[in-house]
Amino acid sequence: MSSLIIQGLAYQYNGTEVISDLDLQVAEDEIVCLLGASGCGKTTILKAIAGLIESKQGRISINGLWVNNETHFVPPEQRNIGMMFQDYALFPHLSVADNIAFGLLNSSKQYKQQRVAEMLELVQLSGCAKRYPHQLSGGQQQRVAIARALAYKPSLLLLDEPFSNIDTQVRFELIADIRRIIKAQKVSAVFVTHSKEEAFAFSDSLAVMHQGKIVQQGTPKQLFTYPSSKVVAEFLGTGIYLTAKVLTATEYQTAMGVVHSLVAKPQSSVDGQIYVRPHHILLSQTGEGTAHHRVTVLNRRFVGTRYVYRVAIAEQEIEVAAEYDQLFDVNQLLTIKIMPHTVNFFSD
Ligand SMILES: Nc1ncnc2c1ncn2[C@@H]1O[C@H](COP(=O)(O)OP(=O)(O)OP(=O)(O)O)[C@@H](O)[C@H]1O
Numbered sequence: 001m002s003s004l005i006i007q008g009l010a011y012q013y014n015g016t017e018v019i020s021d022l023d024l025q026v027a028e029d030e031i032v033c034l035l036g037a038s039g040c041g042k043t044t045i046l047k048a049i050a051g052l053i054e055s056k057q058g059r060i061s062i063n064g065l066w067v068n069n070e071t072h073f074v075p076p077e078q079r080n081i082g083m084m085f086q087d088y089a090l091f092p093h094l095s096v097a098d099n100i101a102f103g104l105l106n107s108s109k110q111y112k113q114q115r116v117a118e119m120l121e122l123v124q125l126s127g128c129a130k131r132y133p134h135q136l137s138g139g140q141q142q143r144v145a146i147a148r149a150l151a152y153k154p155s156l157l158l159l160d161e162p163f164s165n166i167d168t169q170v171r172f173e174l175i176a177d178i179r180r181i182i183k184a185q186k187v188s189a190v191f192v193t194h195s196k197e198e199a200f201a202f203s204d205s206l207a208v209m210h211q212g213k214i215v216q217q218g219t220p221k222q223l224f225t226y227p228s229s230k231v232v233a234e235f236l237g238t239g240i241y242l243t244a245k246v247l248t249a250t251e252y253q254t255a256m257g258v259v260h261s262l263v264a265k266p267q268s269s270v271d272g273q274i275y276v277r278p279h280h281i282l283l284s285q286t287g288e289g290t291a292h293h294r295v296t297v298l299n300r301r302f303v304g305t306r307y308v309y310r311v312a313i314a315e316q317e318i319e320v321a322a323e324y325d326q327l328f329d330v331n332q333l334l335t336i337k338i339m340p341h342t343v344n345f346f347s348d
Contacts (some may be wrong), residue, residue: 002061003028003156003188004049009058011044018044019212022058026156031182031189032217033199033211035235036209042192046158049190050083051076063155079156082187084147086161089145090133096120096144097129103152119147122181138166139174146178150185155180157189163198177203196236208232225342233275233344240318241273244345252343256336257293261343269347278321280341282308283334295336297328311336 004026011019018041026032035043047053049060051067051074059069062081067074100119101112120126123143133141138291142162148158162178163171179202182189193199199206200220201218207217208231214226227233242259244252249264252274259274283295295311309328313336320336328334 002026002028003030003063004190005059005061006045006049007059009048009055009060011041011048011053011055011057013044017212019048019055022212022214024214024217026190029183029186029188029190030205031179031203032205032207033191033193033203033208034209034214035193035199037194037235038194040078040209041212042194042209043160046160046190046192049156050081050158051079052221069176080152080154082143082152082154082157083229084142084149084157084159084162086164090141090148092133094132095129096125096131096133096136099133099144100147100151102148115151119151122150123147124177126299133261139170142166142174143181144177146181150181150187153185154187155336157187159189159191161193162191163193164195169199172201208235227275227344230275230346231259233346237277239275239277241275242316244272245343246270246272252345254338255316256338259338259343260340262340263342265343265345267345267347272345272347275344275346276338277321277341279320280339281320282337282339283311283320283322283328285328285332285334285339293335295334297332297334299330300328 002025006022006024009019009022027129034045047299048055054073055068060067065070067079080138097116100116104112104115122127125143163175166174191202206220206223207214210231216223216232223232224236244254246267247253249266250261252259297311298310298312301308306324308321310317310319310320
């Protein structure tokens with residue numbers, strides 16, 4: 001059974017549609033990430049799932065029960081949903097233990113104590129029960145927030161950019177930790193971010209949003225390797241477009257010669273563009289190849305582990321990264337090669 005089903009959801013703010021005809025499914029124990037640019041409607045979807053807004057179009061089911069459809073609207077407090085937001089949202093005047101116990105209002109004192117101890121152990125903060133939020137680091141506060149959200153065993157967890165206020169140094173450690181905690185509790189989750197790095201690290205499945213719709217859903221690797229549109233290809237990583245003509249199911253004619261695809265894909269159209277990621281492009285000074293493969297270095301940038309070269313080829317300027325130990329000069333003539341890879345072709 002799916003933990004969450006959204007079918008044909010639409011939502012307007014003051015007559016302006018921000019979500020339209022949106023479908024989403026989250027399987028049991030699955031973490032799905034809604035990924036998309038600022039303003040595309042991610043938080044609005046979380047609000048609709050939580051019941052903070054009521055949609056008049058479409059339906060939402062949580063654990064097999066319709067919570068928002070043509071005839072039904074279940075209020076937020078009856079949806080059994082845990083939430084975690086970017087600004088921690090802990091109660092400053094309550095201790096860590098009392099923050100975690102907050103959602104257990106109707107439980108016995110003994111159960112509360114037992115559950116708080118379990119949660120503190122799970123988030124590795126057993127020694128901090130009596131501290132107050134201001135006595136914790138940002139990462140520790142987020143651990144308390146997840147403990148509080150999970151303490152009353154929610155059917156579904158909603159996370160809205162929970163890592164954006166965390167220092168980049170410790171962010172990915174915290175992401176791995178919170179993922180482990182959620183998986184240990186076997187709870188399904190919807191996670192919202194505009195960072196693809198966070199999405200890759202945290203989720204089982206990605207749903208890329210654009211202009212109020214989900215344009216593609218799949219595992220991070222599926223979406224990265226087989227983006228169904230330019231929007232998804234660009235959102236998941238940098239690259240360059242090359243004008244291309246389809247020759248066969250595995251060969252594409254470009255200004256840099258024939259590019260070979262490792263996966264055969266018959267195309268319905270002949271003219272279009274291929275999207276090439278930097279790690280599929282090789283620069284060298286071998287001087288091999290025809291004119292198609294010669295480029296001139298326009299400038300060079302050091303980016304820490306690599307150099308990025310801006311090169312000119314066939315009236316196009318592109319950026320290509322090269323390993324640290326390969327140093328080329330401005331105006332140097334180089335050979336460029338696009339390595340065989342799974343080619344993404346988009347027709348005109
Ligand atoms: N209460 C509101 N009244 C009117 N418009 C709103 C309201 N809340 C959000 N919007 C608009 O709806 C659109 C979607 O907003 P939403 O907050 O869902 O986007 P988001 O993808 O979560 O953005 P971000 O990544 O910046 O948080 C935006 O254009 C926003 O300006």
